[in-house]
Amino acid sequence: MDFLIGLFHATLATMMDVLPITAILFGFQVFVLHRQIANLPRILLGFAFVLVGLALFLDGLESALFPLGRLMAEQLTQPAFIGQAQGWWHYGWVYVFAASIGFATTIAEPALIAVAMKANQVSGGTIGVLGLRIAVAVGVAFGIALGSFRIVTGTPLPWYIITGYVLVVIQTVFAPRSIIALAYDSGGVTTSTVTVPLVAALGLGLASTIPGRSPVLDGFGLIAFASLFPMMTVMGYAQLSEWRARRQRAKVTDSEKEG
Amino acid sequence: MKALLLDFLLSIRDSVRDLLPIVAVVAFFQLLVLQQPLPNLDRILYGTVMVVLGLTLFIRGLEMGLFPIGEAMAHGFARKGSVSWLLVFAFALGFSTTVAEPALIAIAGEAAKVAAEGGVIVNSEASRTAYAQGLRITVALSVGAAIVLGVLRIIKGWPVQWFMIAGYLGVVVMTAFAPAEIIGIAYDSGGVTTSTVTVPLVTALGIGLASSIKGRNPMIDGFGLIAFASLTPMIFVMAYGMIA
Numbered sequence A: 001m002d003f004l005i006g007l008f009h010a011t012l013a014t015m016m017d018v019l020p021i022t023a024i025l026f027g028f029q030v031f032v033l034h035r036q037i038a039n040l041p042r043i044l045l046g047f048a049f050v051l052v053g054l055a056l057f058l059d060g061l062e063s064a065l066f067p068l069g070r071l072m073a074e075q076l077t078q079p080a081f082i083g084q085a086q087g088w089w090h091y092g093w094v095y096v097f098a099a100s101i102g103f104a105t106t107i108a109e110p111a112l113i114a115v116a117m118k119a120n121q122v123s124g125g126t127i128g129v130l131g132l133r134i135a136v137a138v139g140v141a142f143g144i145a146l147g148s149f150r151i152v153t154g155t156p157l158p159w160y161i162i163t164g165y166v167l168v169v170i171q172t173v174f175a176p177r178s179i180i181a182l183a184y185d186s187g188g189v190t191t192s193t194v195t196v197p198l199v200a201a202l203g204l205g206l207a208s209t210i211p212g213r214s215p216v217l218d219g220f221g222l223i224a225f226a227s228l229f230p231m232m233t234v235m236g237y238a239q240l241s242e243w244r245a246r247r248q249r250a251k252v253t254d255s256e257k258e259g
Numbered sequence B: 001m002k003a004l005l006l007d008f009l010l011s012i013r014d015s016v017r018d019l020l021p022i023v024a025v026v027a028f029f030q031l032l033v034l035q036q037p038l039p040n041l042d043r044i045l046y047g048t049v050m051v052v053l054g055l056t057l058f059i060r061g062l063e064m065g066l067f068p069i070g071e072a073m074a075h076g077f078a079r080k081g082s083v084s085w086l087l088v089f090a091f092a093l094g095f096s097t098t099v100a101e102p103a104l105i106a107i108a109g110e111a112a113k114v115a116a117e118g119g120v121i122v123n124s125e126a127s128r129t130a131y132a133q134g135l136r137i138t139v140a141l142s143v144g145a146a147i148v149l150g151v152l153r154i155i156k157g158w159p160v161q162w163f164m165i166a167g168y169l170g171v172v173v174m175t176a177f178a179p180a181e182i183i184g185i186a187y188d189s190g191g192v193t194t195s196t197v198t199v200p201l202v203t204a205l206g207i208g209l210a211s212s213i214k215g216r217n218p219m220i221d222g223f224g225l226i227a228f229a230s231l232t233p234m235i236f237v238m239a240y241g242m243i244a
Helices: A002-032 A041-077 A088-107 A110-122 A131-155 A157-174 A177-189 A193-211 A224-259 B002-035 B040-078 B083-099 B102-117 B127-154 B161-177 B182-191 B199-210 B218-222 B225-243
Strands: none
Touching: A002 A041, A002 B040, A002 B083, A002 B102, A002 B199, A041 A088, A041 A177, A041 A193, A041 B002, A088 A131, A088 A177, A088 A193, A088 A224, A088 B002, A110 A131, A110 B040, A110 B218, A131 A157, A131 A177, A131 A193, A157 A224, A157 B161, A157 B182, A177 A224, A177 B161, A177 B199, A177 B218, A177 B225, A193 A224, A193 B102, A224 B182, B002 B040, B002 B127, B002 B199, B040 B083, B040 B199, B083 B127, B083 B199, B102 B127, B102 B225, B127 B161, B127 B199, B127 B218, B161 B225, B182 B225, B199 B218, B199 B225
C-alpha cells in the first residue's frame, strides 16, 4: 500500500508540472494559430508517456536513491566520520563524494539528455550525445567539489561566482561560435530533478556540522556552482574537439605533402 | 511488433547505462567508505526498476510529444508572422511553467525563513507566506521576461554573449547591494527554474524558430533560451531581497 501512495503523490506532482504547459500549448495552437495538430494521437500518447515516465522516475528516486543519498551526505559530514577535523584537508571523502555524486546525478538528468539529443541532431552529429553529457557532468563534479570546499572554508560565495563569470567571458572570446549558446544552456539544465535534492542535502549537512557555519548563510550556493562550471567544460570540450580536428587536418596535409 | 519490442529493450539498456553511475557511487560509499550494509534492499530494488522504466518512458515521450509540439508551435508562429503573439506565448510559457515549480516553492519558503530570521520581515506565518508568494511571482515574471527576450534575440539574430555578459554585470552589481542572507538563495534560484518538462519544450521551440527563420543558424541562434531563464532570476531575487 505504501508504494501506491508514493506513486500517487509523484503522479500528482507531475500533473501539476505538465498541465499548465499542456493548457498553454493547446490553447495557443487552437485559438491563436487556428491549426489542426498533425499526428495528434501520437503527440498525446507522447505526453502520456512523459507524464507516467516522470512520475515513475520521481517515485523511484524518492523510494530508493534519495533517502540513501541524503543519509550518506549526513553521515559523511558527521564528526563521528570525519573525526577531529583541523582544516579543510580533513574532508577528503566529502570532496570525493561531492564530485562523484555530482557526476553521477548529472549523467542521469533527463533534461540534459533532452538537450544533448537536440544538440546532436542540430549539429549533424558533430556533438555526441554522450560526449556532451560527460563534459557537463565533469563540470558539475568539479563545481560541487569546489562548492563543498567553499562551505568547509567559509569563504564568501560571490568571489567564486564572479571569478567564474570572468573565466566564462574569457572563454567565450576563444570558443567556436557555434558552441557558445549551447554551453550557456548547459549551465541551466544540469540542476533539475536528480541533482538538486541530493546536492542540497549535502550543502545543508556540511553547513550544519562544521563549526562556525550557519545552514542559512552557507548551506546554499552549491547549485550555483553546479550551473557555472558546465559552461566552462562544454566550451573546453568544443575547443578540444576543434583543436584535435585541426591537428588531424594538419597531419593529413603533411602526409599529402610528403606523398 | 518484434521491432518495437527490440527498440524498447534497447532504450531500457540506455536507461540502465544512464543510471549505473549513481548506483555505483551510492554502493561504493555505503559499503566501502562508510562500511554499512544497504538498508531495505527490496525497496531500493523496487525504486531502481521504477527509475529505469520511468526514464525510458520519458525519453520516448520526448521524441513523440514534447519535441514535435515545440517545433510545430515554432513553425506555426513563423508562418503566421505575428511577432506579438509569439512574444505573448513566450511569456505565458515561461511564467506558467515556473510559478508552480516545486523546487521554486521550496526555495521561496527557505528564503522567507532566512528573511524572517534576519529581521527583514516580521517573523509570523502570514508575513512569511506573503514574502514567499511574492518571491515566486517575481521569479516567474523574470523567467517569462527572459523567454520573451530570448525569443526576440532569435528573431533578430543578436549574439547571445552580449546578453549574458550584460546579465553577469547585472548579477555582480546586485551582489554589491543585496543583503548578504539573500545572495546564496538568489544564486541558487537560477538553477532551479528550469524543470524537466520545460527544458525540452523550450529547446525545441528555440531550435524550431531558428530553423524556420531565414538567415538563422539553429546551432548559433537556436540555443540560449534556458541560459536566459537561469540568469534573470538571480538578478530579480536580489532585487526582491532589497525592496521587500
